[in-house]
Every structure is written in structure tokens, then in C-alpha cells.
Amino acid sequence: MRPTVHILRQATRPAISNIAGSCASLPSLLSLSQSQPRNHAQHPRLQQFSTARTMATRCSSSSPSSSSGRGGIEKLPSSPIRVLRTVDSFRRWRRPHLLDQRSVALVPTMGALHEGHLSLVRAAARENHHVVVSIYVNPAQFGVREDLASYPVTWDADCDALVRLDRELADDGHNLGRISAVFAPSTAEMYPGGFPGQEVDSKGSFVTITPVGEVLEGRSRPTFFRGVATVCMKLFNIVQPERVYFGQKDVQQTVVIKRLIRDFMLPIEVVVGPTARAEDGLALSSRNVYLGERRRAVATVLHKALRAAEERYKSGQRGRDAVLGAAERFVDEVLVGQMALGPEKRVRFEVDYISLADPDTMEELDFVHSAKGAILSGAVKMLPVEVPQEGEDLGHSGGPAVRLIDNIILPPAEQ
Numbered sequence: 359m360r361p362t363v364h365i366l367r368q369a370t371r372p373a374i375s376n377i378a379g380s381c382a383s384l385p386s387l388l389s390l391s392q393s394q395p396r397n398h399a400q401h402p403r404l405q406q407f408s409t410a411r412t413m414a415t416r417c418s419s420s421s422p423s424s425s426s427g428r429g430g431i432e433k434l435p436s437s438p439i440r441v442l443r444t445v446d447s448f449r450r451w452r453r454p455h456l457l458d459q460r461s462v463a464l465v466p467t468m469g470a471l472h473e474g475h476l477s478l479v480r481a482a483a484r485e486n487h488h489v490v491v492s493i494y495v496n497p498a499q500f501g502v503r504e505d506l507a508s509y510p511v512t513w514d515a516d517c518d519a520l521v522r523l524d525r526e527l528a529d530d531g532h533n534l535g536r537i538s539a540v541f542a543p544s545t546a547e548m549y550p551g552g553f554p555g556q557e558v559d560s561k562g563s564f565v566t567i568t569p570v571g572e573v574l575e576g577r578s579r580p581t582f583f584r585g586v587a588t589v590c591m592k593l594f595n596i597v598q599p600e601r602v603y604f605g606q607k608d609v610q611q612t613v614v615i616k617r618l619i620r621d622f623m624l625p626i627e628v629v630v631g632p633t634a635r636a637e638d639g640l641a642l643s644s645r646n647v648y649l650g651e652r653r654r655a656v657a658t659v660l661h662k663a664l665r666a667a668e669e670r671y672k673s674g675q676r677g678r679d680a681v682l683g684a685a686e687r688f689v690d691e692v693l694v695g696q697m698a699l700g701p702e703k704r705v706r707f708e709v710d711y712i713s714l715a716d717p718d719t720m721e722e723l724d725f726v727h728s729a730k731g732a733i734l735s736g737a738v739k740m741l742p743v744e745v746p747q748e749g750e751d752l753g754h755s756g757g758p759a760v761r762l763i764d765n766i767i768l769p770p771a772e773q
């Protein structure tokens with residue numbers, strides 16, 4: 359059996375719409391430059407959700423720990439970093455910084471922190487007085503069949519990483535600020551009217567950003583950007599940051615967030631940090647822990663395929679087929695090589711999409727305009743190992759199918 363490589367083709371692509379006046383310019387993409395009832399557990403959908411979160415917590419390396427000092431103020435161990443869990447407590451912390459005009463940056467995360475997250479915190483500390491890191495696994499952005507229940511939760515390791523990083527920031531004289539607070543709310547706190555559910559037709563207060571949120575990742579994960587835009591709107595309203603920091607690894611997410619900020623007139627600057635990678639090029643991602651050794655070795659296929667396409671662009675090719683053809687051939691070769699191995703050795707994967715898109719709209723391009731550049735992006739599903747070997751490390755949670763994404767920005771070229 360040979361998985362199909364699905365590269366977005368002309369026939370299935372939406373028409374390229376008016377791109378003038380769109381918000382995310384390529385230079386900015388390149389820049390690093392309570393309320394409500396407490397009876398959620400009685401709600402059938404939330405009972406389901408509570409079970410899922412309990413499982414996620416069980417999968418975690420340890421349970422939450424942080425120290426509560428005098429007056430019940432919770433801090434990360436041996437550090438001045440506050441832990442705030444409610445909207446009210448966060449607002450009490452925030453108010454004086456509004457009055458004394460100290461800038462506050464927000465780095466939104468879902469925890470399971472890695473060097474990619476930490477690079478965003480470093481960037482935020484360079485140009486803001488206070489850095490707030492939010493850690494919240496937002497159920498609304500997970501599809502009903504996605505990995506909410508097994509999503510890695512590593513609270514203690516996250517706390518250690520932030521405390522270490524804060525010391526590093528204190529020792530380095532080039533920063534304006536340090537990590538001031540971790541915002542770690544519960545779902546009851548984030549959805550005071552009750553969690554609306556993960557279904558496509560769930561009813562509730564949602565923010566949707568279309569059409570950009572409907573293509574690529576949005577096509578495969580129809581509730582994903584609705585969940586992301588909704589939770590980010592909530593986080594932005596709670597934290598009221600001057601700047602927010604997002605990673606280029608989730609490039610379509612950065613375009614959605616820029617639209618949200620522009621269209622809802624939020625006084626926030628978006629800063630996008632470059633993708634942090636492992637030595638072999640794999641983009642760091644919290645979900646990489648699912649891979650296990652065998653699949654980890656092949657997981658670079660997407661990055662390498664995108665690099666092959668990038669080479670075509672660098673050599674002067676501008677047409678879709680010429681640029682993406684290189685990625686397609688690379689993926690084909692890897693698939694053929696893997697399928698030639700027996701099931702006890704091989705790694706199977708499916709390409710969800712490989713795209714060449716406009717940087718402002720994420721709409722597919724036939725041709726890259728040199729003055730504007732483009733975004734090459736892709737998603738692959740690494741399928742579970744078929745025949746595990748004795749003692750084989752299959753990855754977190756038994757090595758389920760893992761969806762990996764990556765992208766490369768093709769910058770405007772000399773004309």
C-alpha cells in the first residue's frame with residue numbers, strides 16, 4: 359500500500375482573490391523583529407472534556423507545583439515569577455503597569471515548552487518591561503478526533519525552564535524586562551458561559567477569521583482557527599499586552615492573528631519569531647514527543663521537501679509546478695524508499711498538503727511575484743508504526759498518528 363502525495367493543484371484551488379490591502383506583509387512576517395456557574399462538570403459535554411483533561415494531566419510528567427507565599431501569592435519555585443490563574447487576579451496584577459506605562463508582552467503557549475517557545479520569551483524580554491507567558495491547552499482548537507486527551511502536559515518542567523530562562527535574562531544586560539507572570543487559567547475561567555464544545559456546529563461566542571482560516575490547516579482542521587482566534591481574543595482582552603509574540607512555525611496562525619488584530623482594532627503589535635529547529639532541520643514542536651525514534655528519523659521529510667522547493671525558487675523558478683515539483687519528487691523518493699523496507703522497519707506517512715501561497719492571504723499561487731515572495735508550507739501525517747520491535751520506543755502515548763507542519767518564507771527577490 360502506498361500513501362498518496364496530495365499536492366494542492368490548480369483544479370482544487372480557490373481563485374486568487376484581491377490581495378491588495380491585506381494585512382500581513384512579508385517584511386512583517388520576517389521580523390523578529392467568575393463569574394459564571396461552577397457546575398461545568400455537570401454539563402455532559404464538559405464531563406467528557408473533564409475526562410479528557412484528566413487523562414492529559416495523567417500523561418504529564420508530574421502534577422502542578424509552585425509556591426504560595428504570604429498572602430497566598432503563588433510564584434514559580436525560587437523565583438519572583440507570579441502564577442495567576444484567574445481573570446480577576448490577572449487584572450489586579452496588570453492595572454499598575456497600565457498606570458506606570460510599563461510595556462507588557464504576551465507569549466501565548468499550550469505548555470510542553472521547548473526552545474521555540476523560549477526563543478519567543480527571549481525576544482519579548484528584549485523589548486518589553488514585563489513578559490507574560492500563558493500556558494493553556496485550549497480545547498476549542500482541537501477537533502473531536504484530535505489529540506486533546508493525550509496532548510503533553512509538563513507543568514513542572516515548564517516551570518523549571520521558565521525559572522532558568524528568567525535567571526539567564528537577569529544575567530544578560532541587554533534586556534528591558536524579564537518574565538513577570540505565568541497566566542495558567544482553567545477552562546471554567548476561560549469559558550465563563552460554559553465550554554461551547556469542539557464540534558464544527560457547536561454554538562457559543564466564537565471569533566472566526568475567514569477566508570484565511572478556512573484554507574490549508576483550516577481545511578484539515580475545520581475548528582482550529584476558530585478556537586485559536588477565540589482564545590487569543592480572550593487572552594488579549596485579559597492581558598492587554600502591547601505586543602504579542604508568535605512563532606513562524608505556525609505561519610497561517612500568524613496571518614489569522616494579524617487579521618484579528620487589524621479587523622477588531624486591537625492596539626497590539628504582533629511580533630513573529632523564526633522557527634527554532636533541531637540540528638537535522640525538524641521544526642521543534644510539542645507534538646514531536648509522540649514520534650518515537652523510528653518515526654523521528656523520517657520526520658524531517660517535510661522540511662527537506664520544502665527546502666528542495668526553496669532551492670528551485672532561489673535558482674530563479676517562479677512557476678508553481680517548477681517550484682512545488684521539486685518537493686513532490688523528494689517526498690516520492692522518501693516514500694518509495696520507506697515502502698521498500700519491511701513493516702518491521704518502515705515508516706509510513708501521508709502528505710496532507712504542500713502549498714505555495716500568498717503571504718498575506720494564504721491563497722494558492724500559480725506564480726510567485728518577485729516583488730512579493732510567497733510562503734511554502736506543508737503538513738504531513740506520520741502514521742503509527744505497524745510492527746513495533748521488542749523494546750522499541752514508540753513515543754508519547756504509544757505513538758499515535760502525528761500531524762507535523764512546517765514552512766519556509768520565500769522572500770521578495772531582486773528584480
Ligand SMILES: Nc1ncnc2c1ncn2[C@@H]1O[C@H](COP(=O)(O)OP(=O)(O)OP(=O)(O)O)[C@@H](O)[C@H]1O
Binds near residue numbers: 469474604608634
Ligand atoms: N519551533 C518553533 N519555533 C518558534 N516558535 C514556535 C516553535 N514551535 C512553536 N512555536 C510557537 O510557540 C507558540 C506556542 O505554540 P504551541 O504551544 O502550540 O507549541 P507547538 O510546539 O507549536 O505545539 P504543537 O506541537 O501543538 O503545534 C506559537 O506561537 C508557536 O508558533
Ligand SMILES: CC(C)(CO)[C@@H](O)C(=O)[O-]
Binds near residue numbers: 467494611
Ligand atoms: C496561540 C495558541 C497558544 C492558542 O491556544 C496556540 O494555538 C499555540 O500554542 O500556537
Ligand code: BAL
Binds near residue numbers: 608
Ligand atoms: N501550535 C498550534 C497549536 C495546535 O496545533 O493545536
